[in-house]
Amino acid sequence: MKAIDDLVRQPGAWLDVSGGAGAVVSSRVRLARNIDRRPFPGWAGEEESLRVWNEMTALLAGLPALNSHLVAEMPSLTRVDREVLVERHIISRELAEKNAGSGVVFRRDESISVMVNEEDHLRIQAMRPGLDLEGLWRTVDALDTEIERSVTYAFSPRLGYLTACPTNVGTGIRASVMMHLPGLVLMNEIGPVIKGIGKIGLAVRGLWGEGTEAAGNMFQLSNQTTLGEKEETLISRLAQIVTEVGEHEANARARMMQQKEASLRNHIGRAYGILMHAYMLSSKETLDMLSALRLGVEMELLGDWKVADVNALFLSVQPGHLQKAGGKAMGSDKRDFARARTVRERLAAIRSGRGGK
Numbered sequence: 001m002k003a004i005d006d007l008v009r010q011p012g013a014w015l016d017v018s019g020g021a022g023a024v025v026s027s028r029v030r031l032a033r034n035i036d037r038r039p040f041p042g043w044a045g046e047e048e049s050l051r052v053w054n055e056m057t058a059l060l061a062g063l064p065a066l067n068s069h070l071v072a073e074m075p076s077l078t079r080v081d082r083e084v085l086v087e088r089h090i091i092s093r094e095l096a097e098k099n100a101g102s103g104v105v106f107r108r109d110e111s112i113s114v115m116v117n118e119e120d121h122l123r124i125q126a127m128r129p130g131l132d133l134e135g136l137w138r139t140v141d142a143l144d145t146e147i148e149r150s151v152t153y154a155f156s157p158r159l160g161y162l163t164a165c166p167t168n169v170g171t172g173i174r175a176s177v178m179m180h181l182p183g184l185v186l187m188n189e190i191g192p193v194i195k196g197i198g199k200i201g202l203a204v205r206g207l208w209g210e211g212t213e214a215a216g217n218m219f220q221l222s223n224q225t226t227l228g229e230k231e232e233t234l235i236s237r238l239a240q241i242v243t244e245v246g247e248h249e250a251n252a253r254a255r256m257m258q259q260k261e262a263s264l265r266n267h268i269g270r271a272y273g274i275l276m277h278a279y280m281l282s283s284k285e286t287l288d289m290l291s292a293l294r295l296g297v298e299m300e301l302l303g304d305w306k307v308a309d310v311n312a313l314f315l316s317v318q319p320g321h322l323q324k325a326g327g328k329a330m331g332s333d334k335r336d337f338a339r340a341r342t343v344r345e346r347l348a349a350i351r352s353g354r355g356g357k
Contacts (some may be wrong), residue, residue: 003070004081008316008324013110013127015311016199019220022298023249024242025178025218026129028089029136029235032163032172033122034154041102049117055118056141059150060105065112065143073103080329083320094118112143119164120172122147131242133175149219160227168210170227175235176206176226177242182217182295183252186267193248194219200240201225207287208339216287216314253299258263270298275343280336286317286343289340309350318344 004195015025034040038049053073060066074082074095082096091104095118106113115123123148126139154162168174184190196202205220221242223234258265271292275281294310296302315321317339323330326338 001072001077001081003072004077004084005324007088007110008084008321012306012315013129015129015314023027023179023246024131024179024298025180026127027131027136028125028127028176028178029133029140030123030125030174030176031140032120032161032165032168032174033124033144033147034162034164035121036154038121038148038150038154041119042164044101044117046100051101053101053116054119055104056114056122057103057105059147060114060116062317063143063146065139065146066105066107066114066140068108070108071103071105073100074098075100076103078329080323082319084324085319085320087315087320091115092118093122112139114143120168122189131177131238131239132285133177137173137175137231137235138303148152152166164215167224168226170225171229171231171234173226173234174222175238176220176222178207179219179221179245179249180217180291180294181219181240181245182291183249183256185217185255186264187252189252190219193245197221197241197245200237200241200277215284216291218287218291257299264299265301268292268301272296272302274346278340278343278349280333281317281340282336283317283319283339286339287314290314290317290332305350309346313343313346316346318345 013233035052041049044052057071060131061069082091082255084090085104086093086096086111090106090110090113091113093291094100095104098117102117104113104115111126111128111236113125115125126136128136157190161172163169163172181190184193194324196205203224203225204223205222206214207216207218209335221238223238225234271289275286275293277287290310290313292308293302297305297307297310316325319335322335322338322342325342330338
């Protein structure tokens with residue numbers, strides 16, 4: 001799909017550094033909604049799914065918040081196209097496995113997207129760099145209100161919004177913040193932090209969400225409860241914890257520089273050396289070493305390098321992006337060769353002052 005080809009040439013919304021570099025990478029707010037008196041996607045047949053898809057895409061295409069939008073139904077996308085959208089956090093892995101009647105409508109700048117017929121009829125999402133949960137909540141709330149002017153949602157006066165998964169019933173909101181926490185990891189302090197977060201009703205997930213590991217020292221912090229509290233309360237609590245975790249990360253980095261400077265510089269230098277000379281690189285090891293480079297840039301240990309250069313690599317080494325750039329599907333070994341070559345070329349360009357292009 002040509003629109004997906006164009007996407008890979010621009011920075012991903014969740015890795016943009018306009019929100020400022022640091023522990024907080026990006027924020028996202030998502031609402032789960034279903035249409036009243038219509039079977040949930042998991043129980044609907046293809047005919048009903050297509051009916052909902054056609055109705056919702058026609059509605060969404062006319063909303064001002066989704067101007068300059070793209071529409072992608074799953075059957076129109078190749079496997080690689082779907083991987084690219086997952087890697088850019090535009091769609092979920094669950095939606096990527098769907099067929100006719102499921103897809104996504106999203107702005108070209110990737111800041112707003114609406115998945116149709118994933119687990120629920122609608123998954124309304126807004127995403128931007130930095131910590132801005134309140135701003136994102138206002139954005140999705142306004143879009144939700146616009147949609148509700150034309151659609152009657154499945155709603156219980158006692159429970160709230162009804163969803164396919166009981167854990168989303170109530171507000172249907174899932175707010176999350178992506179954080180880069182190499183300081184806590186390297187100082188062996190991430191375990192107690194994650195345990196403490198879990199005790200106060202928040203979840204910690206990996207880079208790609210539920211069931212994934214924290215590749216590249218990227219962690220997603222999100223609310224677990226959606227029932228019994230107002231959206232503003234849930235968001236405020238998450239923002240407060242994110243701020244506290246960010247302070248712990250800054251403290252860990254400062255102590256690491258004071259107490260383990262040689263080890264820190266060695267960690268960053270080894271990562272750079274391997275990335276510059278490796279002939280094959282797996283996805284996870286590349287992300288972990290790019291995390292070291294990002295840490296080095298943020299701690300001003302890599303000269304005039306920019307976080308944006310490292311972030312661009314973070315996306316371009318993902319399997320879908322690699323295959324898009326190569327113009328063909330690749331097996332695991334070929335991707336590892338292509339990934340190493342891409343990294344070597346980009347780092348050489350950065351070192352010579354030409355940036356990551």
